Amino acid sequence: MSAPSDAAVAAGxxxxxxxxxxxxxxxxxxxxxxxxxxxxxxDVARAHWHDESLWFVRVKRDRAAAQLPAWxxxxxxxxxxxxxxxxNLAGYLEEFERNATARGATVHWAxxxxxxxxxxxxxxxxxxxxxxxxxxxxLTEECGLNPYLEARGVExxxxxxxxxxxxxxxxxxxHIVLPAIHIKKEEIGALFHEKLGTAAGASDPKYLTEAARxxxxxxxxxxxxxxxxxxxxxxxxxxxxxxxxxGNADMxxxxxxxxxxxxxxxxxxxxxxxLGVFLRLLARSATGQxxxxxxxxxxxxxxxxxxxxxxxxxxxxxxxxxDPFRRALSCIRCGACMNTCPVFRxxxxxxxxxxxxxxxxxxxxxxQGPGAHxxxxxxxxxxxxxxxxxxxxxxxxxxxxxxxxxxxxxGHAPAGKTLALRVTAWIFASPWRFAAxxxxxxxxxxxxPRGLVARLSGAWGRQRELPAPPAxxxxxxxxxxxxxx
Amino acid sequence: MAARDEILAALRxxxxxxxxHPALDGVAAAFPDLLAQFAQAVAAVGGTCLRVPDLAxxxxxxxxxxxxxxxxxxxxxxxxxxxxxxxxxAVQDPHALADLDLSVLRAxxxxxxxxxxxxxxxxxPHHALAVIPEHVAVVxxxxAVxxxxxxxxxxxxxxxxxxxGLFLSGPSKxxxxxxxxxxxxxxxxxxxxxxxx
Numbered sequence: 001m002s003a004p005s006d007a008a009v010a011a012g013x014x015x016x017x018x019x020x021x022x023x024x025x026x027x028x029x030x031x032x033x034x035x036x037x038x039x040x041x042x043d044v045a046r047a048h049w050h051d052e053s054l055w056f057v058r059v060k061r062d063r064a065a066a067q068l069p070a071w072x073x074x075x076x077x078x079x080x081x082x083x084x085x086x087x088n089l090a091g092y093l094e095e096f097e098r099n100a101t102a103r104g105a106t107v108h109w110a111x112x113x114x115x116x117x118x119x120x121x122x123x124x125x126x127x128x129x130x131x132x133x134x135x136x137x138x139l140t141e142e143c144g145l146n147p148y149l150e151a152r153g154v155e156x157x158x159x160x161x162x163x164x165x166x167x168x169x170x171x172x173x174x175h176i177v178l179p180a181i182h183i184k185k186e187e188i189g190a191l192f193h194e195k196l197g198t199a200a201g202a203s204d205p206k207y208l209t210e211a212a213r214x215x216x217x218x219x220x221x222x223x224x225x226x227x228x229x230x231x232x233x234x235x236x237x238x239x240x241x242x243x244x245x246x247g248n249a250d251m252x253x254x255x256x257x258x259x260x261x262x263x264x265x266x267x268x269x270x271x272x273x274x275l276g277v278f279l280r281l282l283a284r285s286a287t288g289q290x291x292x293x294x295x296x297x298x299x300x301x302x303x304x305x306x307x308x309x310x311x312x313x314x315x316x317x318x319x320x321x322x323d324p325f326r327r328a329l330s331c332i333r334c335g336a337c338m339n340t341c342p343v344f345r346x347x348x349x350x351x352x353x354x355x356x357x358x359x360x361x362x363x364x365x366x367x368q369g370p371g372a373h374x375x376x377x378x379x380x381x382x383x384x385x386x387x388x389x390x391x392x393x394x395x396x397x398x399x400x401x402x403x404x405x406x407x408x409x410x411g412h413a414p415a416g417k418t419l420a421l422r423v424t425a426w427i428f429a430s431p432w433r434f435a436a437x438x439x440x441x442x443x444x445x446x447x448x449p450r451g452l453v454a455r456l457s458g459a460w461g462r463q464r465e466l467p468a469p470p471a472x473x474x475x476x477x478x479x480x481x482x483x484x485x
Numbered sequence: 486m487a488a489r490d491e492i493l494a495a496l497r498x499x500x501x502x503x504x505x506h507p508a509l510d511g512v513a514a515a516f517p518d519l520l521a522q523f524a525q526a527v528a529a530v531g532g533t534c535l536r537v538p539d540l541a542x543x544x545x546x547x548x549x550x551x552x553x554x555x556x557x558x559x560x561x562x563x564x565x566x567x568x569x570x571x572x573x574x575a576v577q578d579p580h581a582l583a584d585l586d587l588s589v590l591r592a593x594x595x596x597x598x599x600x601x602x603x604x605x606x607x608x609x610p611h612h613a614l615a616v617i618p619e620h621v622a623v624v625x626x627x628x629a630v631x632x633x634x635x636x637x638x639x640x641x642x643x644x645x646x647x648x649x650g651l652f653l654s655g656p657s658k659x660x661x662x663x664x665x666x667x668x669x670x671x672x673x674x675x676x677x678x679x680x681x682x
Contacts, residue, residue: 053664070512080507087503090496099644109489161670162661178661185663205665213671220671221583237644247616247657247672254612255579265492270506272643276634277509279652280598290526290599291634293658294616294672296651297643302612313492321499 023050023182023348025171030353032375034459037347046184051345053181058339060288061389068280077277079393082330085268086320092235092268093311099238103300105307113143116312120145120227120260123308124154127258129224133216135242135249136160137229138176138333139262139312142355145227156227157219159248161212168195174349176356177286177335182348216248226252230263231332232278233309236271239299240309243282243292250294257305261298265316266329278332281391285334319367324402328363330392337386337396343379352376359386359396366403366412374412377403420458438473445469514633519597520680523630526600530655531668532676534600536627540565543624543679547589552620552675556586560614563591563624566679579613588618588673592625592653594640595678598633599654602678603641606648615651621673623653627682 023046026039041047065071085092097107110116116139124132132149134140134156146156146167158167162179166172168191173179180188189203198211228249232241240261242249253259269278283289301307320326338344338358349357353372354365362376377400386396407413408421427433445453446469454461472480516522524534537543544566547553553567560582561569567589576582590609592602602623604615615621631637634652641650657672668674 056664068514070514073511077507077509077512080504083503084506085503087501089500090493093493093496103647109492111488111491115488159671160661161659165661178664180661181664185665188662205662206667208662209659209667209670213669216671217583221580234643239643245657246659246670248670250612250616250651251671254616265496272641273509273635273638275643276638277512279634280512287660290530291596291601291652291654293530293654293656294651295601295654296649297646298649299606299643299646300648302606302648311492313495317492317495317499320496320501323501326501 064284561589601652601654605650
C-alpha cells in the first residue's frame with residue numbers, strides 16, 4: 001500500500017514517540033477491527049457522541065436528497081456512467097491525456113505508491129521546492145506522500161482545517177470527508193494553544209477556525225507549490241475538478257506557480273456533461289449541501305505556471321478484473337456510507353486501519369491483500385443502509401458478504417469463527433440435527449447459570465441478555481395443532 | 486513510458502463489459518420562479534443575493550453594504566461597480582493581492598438550484614481574485630440564470646473553454662470542528678451576488 005521503507009525512514013528520523021490522544025489512533029500494529037473497535041467503545045460517552053455527530057450529518061444528507069425529485073434517477077445515471085467509464089477506462093484515459101496535454105498540462109503515470117511519491121518528489125526537487133501546501137487527497141494518504149516528502153526535507157502542510165488538526169496530532173484522517181470528526185473542540189483548543197498560541201482553555205469553533213485561517217494564510221503565501229487531489233477528471237476536456245468548501249485547493253493553487261494534482265485512475269468521467277450528475281450528488285451525499293462552495297475546473301496551467309497530473313494505479317487495474325469487487329472503483333468518496341453505518345458510527349474511523357474506512361473501506365481494504373484487513377468485511381450488520389445512501393449505487397453489503405465467503409474459503413477468518421461456521425453449517429444441513437440443537441439450546445438457556453450462558457454465546461452475550469427460551473419450538477407447535485407434517 | 490503502457494495494457498486486459506454511456510434524461514430541475522429560487526439558494530449557502538435593475542443600482546447597493554464601507558483595497562472587474570482602488574491587470578504576482586478587501590467579479594452563468602455562479606479564467610487576471618479577498622461580490626445578469634447544473638454545463642461548452650473556471654456557491658466555510666458551521670475558512674468571509682434585471 002504505502003512505501004514501507006520510506007515510511008520507516010520518516011519514523012526513524014528522530015521522530016518523537018507517538019502521543020496518544022483520546023479517541024485517537026493507537027500506536028502499534030493494526031490488531032483487526034474487533035480489538036481496535038473495543039478500544040474506541042471503551043469510552044462509552046465518546047463513542048455515543050461520535051455516533052450522534054455522524055447521524056447529524058446523515059440526517060442532513062437525507063433532507064438534501066429528498067429535495068430533488070430526480071434523486072433516484074441521478075443515482076441510476078451515476079452508476080451507469082461509472083460502469084461505462086470503467087469498462088472503457090484505457091481509451092478514456094488516453095483521450096484525457098491527449099486533451100490535457102493539448103491544454104498545456106503534463107501527465108505522469110504511476111504504477112504504485114512508490115512511483116507516485118518519486119514522481120511528485122522529482123517535480124518538487126527539480127524546482128528547488130521545500131514548502132508545499134496540500135488540499136485533501138485520500139490518494140496521497142494511501143501512498144504515504146507526506147512522510148516520504150518530509151523525510152526528504154520538504155515541508156507539507158495539509159490545508160483542510162480538519163486535516164491540519166489531525167496532522168498536528170500526528171494522525172491520519174479518521175473520516176474521508178470529516179477528518180477530525182473524532183476530536184472534541186476542547187481537545188482542538190488545547191492543541192491550538194500548544195501549536196498556534198491560542199488562548200488557554202478557548203474552544204469556540206469560530207475563534208479556533210479564525211486562528212487556523214491566520215496560520216494557514218501564512219503557509220499559503222509562503223508555499224512554492226500546491227498539491228491537490230482530484231474529484232473528477234474529464235476525458236473529453238482534459239479538465240480536473242476539485243471540490244472544497246473552505247477554498248483551500250483554490251488558495252493553494254492560485255498563488256504558487258506549480259500545481260500538482262494526484263488522482264486514482266478511476267476518477268475519470270467521459271464527458272463534461274457528466275459533471276452535472278456527479279456534482280448534484282456529491283455534496284448532498286457528503287454533507288447535505290446543494291453543492292460545495294468551490295467546484296474548481298482546472299483546464300490547464302495558469303499563465304507562466306505548470307500543471308502536472310499524476311495518474312495512479314496502485315492496485316486499481318487489478319481490482320478491475322475482480323467481479324463483484326470492481327464496482328467499488330465507482331466510489332466518489334462522499335463518505336455517506338460511513339455516516340450511515342451503525343458500526344462505523346460506534347467504532348470510529350481508526351478501527352478500520354485503512355486510509356478509506358467504513359463500508360467502502362471494508363471492500364477496498366481486503367482487496368489490497370487480506371492480512372489484518374480480513375476482519376473488515378465482518379465489521380458490518382449487512383443492514384444495507386450503506387448501499388441505500390450510496391450516490392453511485394455500489395451494492396456494498398453484497399460485496400461485504402462476498403468478501404466473507406472469499407476470506408473464510410481462503411482461510412483468512414479466525415479459527416474460532418471458521419469452526420463456528422462449520423458446526424453451524426453441519427447442524428443446518430440436517431433437519432434432525434437442527435431440531436435436536438434447538439431442544440438442547442432451549443434446555444441450556446433454562447438450566448445453565450446466566451454467567452455460563454453469556455460466556456457460551458461469545459461476543460454476542462458480552463453486553464446482552466439472551467432471550468427467555470420459548471416453551472416449545474414452531475415444529476412442536478405445528479405438530480400439536482396440525483398433527484405430524 | 487513503460488508505466489503508462491503497462492497500466493493501459495492491464496486496464497484493457499481486465500476491462501469488464503459495461504453499459505453504453507447513458508442519455509442524461511429525466512433529471513432536469515424546474516422552478517416556477519427561477520430568480521426567486523436562485524436568491525433563496527444563495528441565502529441557503531450563506532450568501533446574500535440583491536436584485537437590482539442595472540449596474541448603477543448594483544454599484545449603489547454594494548456601496549451601501551458594511552463590507553464596502555471598510556474596504557480600502559478593492560479590485561473590480563465590472564466597470565462602474567464597486568469603485569476599484571487596485572488595478573488587477575497591473576498586478577504581476579498574485580501574492581500582491583494578499584491584503585485585498587473586496588473583489589467584484591463577473592459571472593457568465595448562475596445556477597438556480599444551488600446558488601452557484603460560474604466565474605472563469607479569461608475574465609479574471611488571477612485565479613486568486615476569487616478566493617483571496619476578505620469579501621467577494623459577483624455581478625450576474627438575470628438572463629444568465631439557468632435551473633440546474635445540467636443546463637449550466639450545456640451552456641458552458643467546457644471543452645471549448647480555456648484555462649480554468651469555478652462554480653462559486655456562497656462564502657468559504659468549514660464545519661471541521663465538531664460540525665459547527667463557521668463562515669470564512671480560507672476564502673472570502675462573505676459572498677454577495679448582485680443580480681441585474
